[in-house]
Amino acid sequence: MFFQRFRGMFSNDLSIDLGTANTLIYARGKGIVLDEPSVVAIRQDRGPGGPKAIEAYGHEAKRMLGRTPQNITAIRPMRDGVIADFHVTEKMLQHFIRQVHESAMLRPSPRVLICVPCGATQVERRAIRESAAGAGARKVYLIEEPMAAAIGAGMPVDEPRGSMVLDIGGGTSEVAVISLNGIVYSASVRIGGDKFDEGIISYVRRNYGILIGEATAERIKHQIGSAYPGKELLEIEVKGRNLSEGIPRSFTLNSNEILEALQEPLHGIVSAVKTALEQTPPELGADVAERGIVLTGGGSLIKDLDRLLMEETGLPVIMAEEPLTCVARGGGRVLELIDEHGGDFLAVE
């Protein structure tokens, strides 16, 4: 106990956005110190049942996704915002925590604040807590993602006014109405960047009879993905395997096709927002209508998503600054506030 506190002196307080797609770590007093994909490549030699070893983490492992030989599997240990593979998540967290404490002589033992989706069950929260503790954290705090996102976006969460935040992550989208440091209403839908990719993959297969990989789908999404029909038409040339011929073929996609491909997940998000507005108490709803909805998370970088939500809800929708890091930064602020106010913001298990 004492030794842990001593080791804690050599560690930074960390706020971790343990996302499905990316893991971000904010170190107190230093800012964002790590931004890596939540991907781990595992090597298993000597066939099934053989010894397992971690081959790569983060960016390096992500490059291996879909390109691995038999003895290596690149996996994403998080699914839909929660842990899918406990041990791998633990190893990954351990690696990332050490990575941000490069210079430390002792094994780091930081206080860690981790964001959980507000839809996560008790078991899923417990799993996240345990895996962080197993990764060497001295103390683990959990916070609900929309809360951290709102704080990170700089919204006045402590005022007695309703603020609505929509955080579109890799695996989940969270919508919440916050007032007086607390969540009044929150909802989580398991739609996020991954679902967009899946939508593109299935659209291409359905309409072109061509199979593309996740990485290609993600590239298409980043380059020409849009959520609202725009004036200009963007095009991209991609290569995939023709299902009928079995041979890789090159073809061209345009932004309108991608818009069509993304319709289903986008509709899911829009209806979640609409439901949230319906469920919000009228006074807070009026506040939201006056000031608008704030968009955070990597998913909100899809072109014209704010436009779509504006048209669908009739409310002002604004993008937060640096939406990708909002959650981690917000968590970092909460870590500072824990010392000052106690854990008003923290999620209960």
Add this chain to the structure above:
Amino acid sequence: MSENNITANDESTADELIHQQEFGKILRDAREAAAYTVLEVAEELKLSEEIIRALEFSQIDALPAATFTQGYIRSYARLLKLPGDEIVAAYNQVCPQDEPALGATTGVPAQRSSRDSGVKLITYSLIGAGFVLLFFWWSQTDFEWAANWFGKKQDLENTTQNIIPQQDQMQADDIFQPEPELLTVAQPEISSEITEAVEVAPDVEVVPEAEVQDEPISKVEIKQAAPEPDNKISATAPVGDDVLVMETTSESWTEIQDVNNHRLFFQLMKKGNSYRMQGQAPFRIFMGNAPSISIQVNDMPVDITGYTRKNNIAHVSIDDAAIVKSLRESRNIKKQQPEVSDTDEAEYEAE
């Protein structure tokens, strides 16, 4: 086409105006150039007309929190095809980024880190205190048991140097027993011979003679015989007749014990004094500043330079052996040593 020209012109004016920190004017001019009305913009951005006007006239008080306003400006700039980031930067210059809404950042107790000056100070002072304690302990032990231990060792070495030749000649089996009992037995023998030769300390002879008479029975008895005379002496004569005179040239802490471990002297010797003590030899003397002390035993000067350690501490057992040594050195009678030991041996064998 006309729209593009307008925006191009606006961008050039925007750069100039940004320096004047008038974000509202840029927006207003661009809107008028693009022939939008405030109502149309409000419709488009789903904002109220008041907010659009507040934006255009840079009325920061009428605008909501910075996050929202930045978002409005970006949306507005995108609608007018202006560089949003630059206008937001201009807004940020005008509007101080007040984040107290999230709780005061001032006075937040930072996490204790090893790099904090306070923690550093405590660490260094603890380490310093550790060193001081270590030094203190070392210096203490150096004066007490360590000095004693080394001093004893030196005594033993010195005494055995004198005695070993005799023991060699006595019995091979019992030689390697550097026990003090053997030595105390052996010492008086030498002294007896020396006193015969020098005729200085006749008092010491009395006891050793008795021992020598007992010795021939066996070596074991010699060992046993040793304490007996001590007992006799301590019982009959707690104060011996040997006279120790010490003269000092500077201060020195000194401790003197006689053969019965009676402490004769235990204090600081003052500078330039002469101290005279009477007791039973051998004397065990500890000196804190040995070079400043000259010693005489029974009016014979004793050379203690060989016993003085680097830090001027000396632990000397001045018995007759030491006197012998000093006498030998002073009178150059080294050549007689084998003869003395021979006679010794002869005595032993005869007895």
